[in-house]
Amino acid sequence: MRHLLNPLDFSVEEIDDLLALARDIESNLPKYAHVCDGKKLATLFYEPSTRTRLSFEAAMMNLGGKVLGFSSADSSSASKGESVADTIRVVSCYADICAMRHPKEGAPLVASMASSIPVINAGDGGHPTQTLTDLLTIRSLKGRLDNLTIGLCGDLKFGRTVHSLIEALVRYTNVKFILISPEELRIPSYIREDVLKKNNIEFQEVERLEDALPDLDILYMTRVQKERFFNEEDYVRLKDFYILNNQKMKLAKDDMIVMHPLPRVNEISVEVDKDPRAAYFRQVQYGVYARMALILTLLEVKVC
Ligand code: CP
Numbered sequence: 001m002r003h004l005l006n007p008l009d010f011s012v013e014e015i016d017d018l019l020a021l022a023r024d025i026e027s028n029l030p031k032y033a034h035v036c037d038g039k040k041l042a043t044l045f046y047e048p049s050t051r052t053r054l055s056f057e058a059a060m061m062n063l064g065g066k067v068l069g070f071s072s073a074d075s076s077s078a079s080k081g082e083s084v085a086d087t088i089r090v091v092s093c094y095a096d097i098c099a100m101r102h103p104k105e106g107a108p109l110v111a112s113m114a115s116s117i118p119v120i121n122a123g124d125g126g127h128p129t130q131t132l133t134d135l136l137t138i139r140s141l142k143g144r145l146d147n148l149t150i151g152l153c154g155d156l157k158f159g160r161t162v163h164s165l166i167e168a169l170v171r172y173t174n175v176k177f178i179l180i181s182p183e184e185l186r187i188p189s190y191i192r193e194d195v196l197k198k199n200n201i202e203f204q205e206v207e208r209l210e211d212a213l214p215d216l217d218i219l220y221m222t223r224v225q226k227e228r229f230f231n232e233e234d235y236v237r238l239k240d241f242y243i244l245n246n247q248k249m250k251l252a253k254d255d256m257i258v259m260h261p262l263p264r265v266n267e268i269s270v271e272v273d274k275d276p277r278a279a280y281f282r283q284v285q286y287g288v289y290a291r292m293a294l295i296l297t298l299l300e301v302k303v304c
Contacts, residue, residue, distance in 0.1 A: 003112040007131040022293035036065035042095035043069030059291035085114035092116040118298040133287040146173040153180040154222035177203040213251040245269040
C-alpha cells in the first residue's frame with residue numbers, strides 16, 4: 001500500500017505516468033465515470049480549505065465513488081482530544097482512501113503509520129497535491145516540464161507550494177528560476193543551498209517584478225499569508241508589495257502563463273482574469289484531474 005506524503009514520494013517516471021493518466025481522464029471523462037463504484041474517500045480536514053477538499057470530493061464523485069469526512073477539527077472528536085493515529089484507525093473502517101489536511105507538519109505521516117488505507121497529505125505545510133496540480137497545469141498548457149524559465153513571486157519564505165514546486169521541477173532539464181520577493185520574504189536558505197545550488201540550477205533573486213517579467217515562460221504568483229506573521233505591522237507593510245495588473249502584463253511574453261495556487265487576495269488584480277494568459281482558474285480544473293489520477297493510482301485501479 002502506498003501513501004502520498006511528499007511530492008518526491010513519486011519518481012519522475014511515476015509523475016509522468018500520473019500526469020499522462022490525468023490527461024487521459026481530461027479527454028475521456030465518461031470512461032472513468034464508474035471505475036470507483038463502491039469505493040469511499042474520507043476527507044479529514046482539520047484546517048480550512050475550499051479547493052483541496054472540494055476538488056478531492058469532486059474527483060471521487062467523478063470516478064463513481066462516494067465521500068465522507070469533516071471540514072474542521074471542531075466538528076470532529078479531535079476537539080475531545082482524539083489523536084490522529086486513533087482517528088485514522090477508525091476512518092480505515094469506513095473508507096478505502098483518505099485525504100488529510102492538518103496544521104501540524106508530519107500529522108499525515110503519523111496517520112500513514114497507523115492506517116490500513118492509503119493516506120494523502122492534503123496540506124500539512126507541504127502540499128503535494130498542489131504540486132501535482134501545478135505540474136499538470138504546466139505540462140498541459142506549455143506542453144513540457146523542461147526548458148522553462150519560471151518566475152516565483154511574493155511570499156517565497158512561508159509559501160510552501162513554492163518550495164514543493166521548486167523541489168519537483170529541479171528534476172527536469174534546463175529549468176531556470178527567477179525568485180521575486182521583498183528582502184523579508186526571500187526563499188529559505190535550505191531551498192537556495194540544498195535544492196538549487198546542489199542541483200546546479202540557474203536562478204536569480206530579484207525584488208522588482210517588472211525586471212523579471214519579460215524573460216518568463218511562467219509567472220507563479222503567491223499570496224502573502226497573514227496567518228504566518230507574528231506581527232500585524234509587517235503583514236500590512238508587505239501584503240500589497242506585488243500587484244499584477246494589465247499594465248505589468250504588457251511586459252510579459254504573449255505565451256507566458258500566470259499561475260496561482262489560490263486563494264488570492266490583492267496580488268493579482270481582477271482585471272487580469274480576462275487576459276488569455278491568466279491560467280489560475282484552469283489550474284483549479286487541472287486539480288480535479290490530478291486528484292482523480294492520484295486516487296486511481298493509490299487504489300491501484302486499472303482502467304483499460
Ligand atoms: N490551493 C489550496 O490549497 O486552496 P485551499 O486552501 O482552498 O484548499
